[in-house]
Amino acid sequence: MSVPFDLPRTLSPSKVTSFRDCALAFRFNTIEHLPEEPKVWTVKGTLVHRVLEHLFWYHGQGERTPDAAAIELDRAWDALQSDPEYLALDLSPAEADDLRTEAAALISNYFALEDPNDITPIGIELLIEARLGGLRLRGIIDRLDLTPDGELVVIDYKTGRAPSPAFEQSKLIGVHIYALLCQEVLGRKPVQVKLLHLKEPTVITAEPSDQALRGQRVKTLAVWSAIERACAHEDFRPRTSPLCNYCRFRDFCPAYGGDPDQAALVLGADVGADLGAGVGASPGLEVGAEVGADLGGAA
Ligand code: SF4
Numbered sequence: 534m535s536v537p538f539d540l541p542r543t544l545s546p547s548k549v550t551s552f553r554d555c556a557l558a559f560r561f562n563t564i565e566h567l568p569e570e571p572k573v574w575t576v577k578g579t580l581v582h583r584v585l586e587h588l589f590w591y592h593g594q595g596e597r598t599p600d601a602a603a604i605e606l607d608r609a610w611d612a613l614q615s616d617p618e619y620l621a622l623d624l625s626p627a628e629a630d631d632l633r634t635e636a637a638a639l640i641s642n643y644f645a646l647e648d649p650n651d652i653t654p655i656g657i658e659l660l661i662e663a664r665l666g667g668l669r670l671r672g673i674i675d676r677l678d679l680t681p682d683g684e685l686v687v688i689d690y691k692t693g694r695a696p697s698p699a700f701e702q703s704k705l706i707g708v709h710i711y712a713l714l715c716q717e718v719l720g721r722k723p724v725q726v727k728l729l730h731l732k733e734p735t736v737i738t739a740e741p742s743d744q745a746l747r748g749q750r751v752k753t754l755a756v757w758s759a760i761e762r763a764c765a766h767e768d769f770r771p772r773t774s775p776l777c778n779y780c781r782f783r784d785f786c787p788a789y790g791g792d793p794d795q796a797a798l799v800l801g802a803d804v805g806a807d808l809g810a811g812v813g814a815s816p817g818l819e820v821g822a823e824v825g826a827d828l829g830g831a832a
Pocket residue numbers: 555556557558771772773774776777780781782783786787788789
């Protein structure tokens with residue numbers, strides 16, 4: 534007997550991208566919630582995000598120095614030692630040293646991209662949610678800045694490798710959705726969205742036009758309609774691409790001779806669970822928990 538697929542209660546920018554990349558992988562991840570082993574790179578990314586979050590959260594302009602970041606790395610590293618995901622990695626002392634050294638290098642690279650003392654953030658780890666038709670679209674913006682001219686800039690930190698120019702625009706889809714969220718919730722569009730790639734380091738910048746945001750709205754709603762259809766018909770099709778080389782579901786993918794219905798049995802499923810927070814509250818919009826300063830100044 535087939536298992537009915539519940540619609541996800543919310544969509545984030547990464548889920549939108551995930552469905553566009555491959556509907557079947559989306560089903561495994563977002564509909565069936567097949568458990569995933571913690572990865573060094575995700576733990577490292579979380580650590581670096583935490584350090585940069587605290588650099589802005591606890592240090593005012595003029596005090597956001599590499600030394601201050603080093604102090605925040607010490608604190609975040611100490612806190613990480615009791616984190617279940619970190620503990621599950623079961624790293625040797627040498628591997629743990631490598632993780633910390635690589636995180637420190639990414640944070641050092643951050644200072645090559647911008648001077649944090651020149652920046653006025655009005656949101657740090659900003660949870661933002663809007664309703665688009667029947668869709669609850671939500672995301673967490675790493676940083677929302679206010680320029681000296683009173684304009685908004687969306688910042689997204691990236692700790693992985695920057696995409697090649699051919700994939701640059703597709704990687705900007707997520708930040709365009711953040712721009713759309715700003716427009717829907719705050720009533721104004723950011724003048725820029727920036728991906729700060731800390732590894733290279735390099736910055737990818739886009740300036741969303743009104744037309745681009747209207748297009749993004751249409752595309753996002755089209756993805757939601759496609760998800761509704763896929764859930765209703767239990768029809769999530771594989772879409773092969775170079776991403777298959779990194780896909781943890783490849784053994785269960787019909788494009789590679791696998792049986793998708795075996796994935797839940799082998800990996801363990803939690804069908805129907807929804808990891809989206811705030812279930813039931815269902816506000817039309819929600820500007821979240823960690824707004825760093827008065828958004829009124831930006832409105
Ligand atoms: S192997 Fe490729 S086509 Fe199959 S589920 Fe994974 S990403 Fe999709």
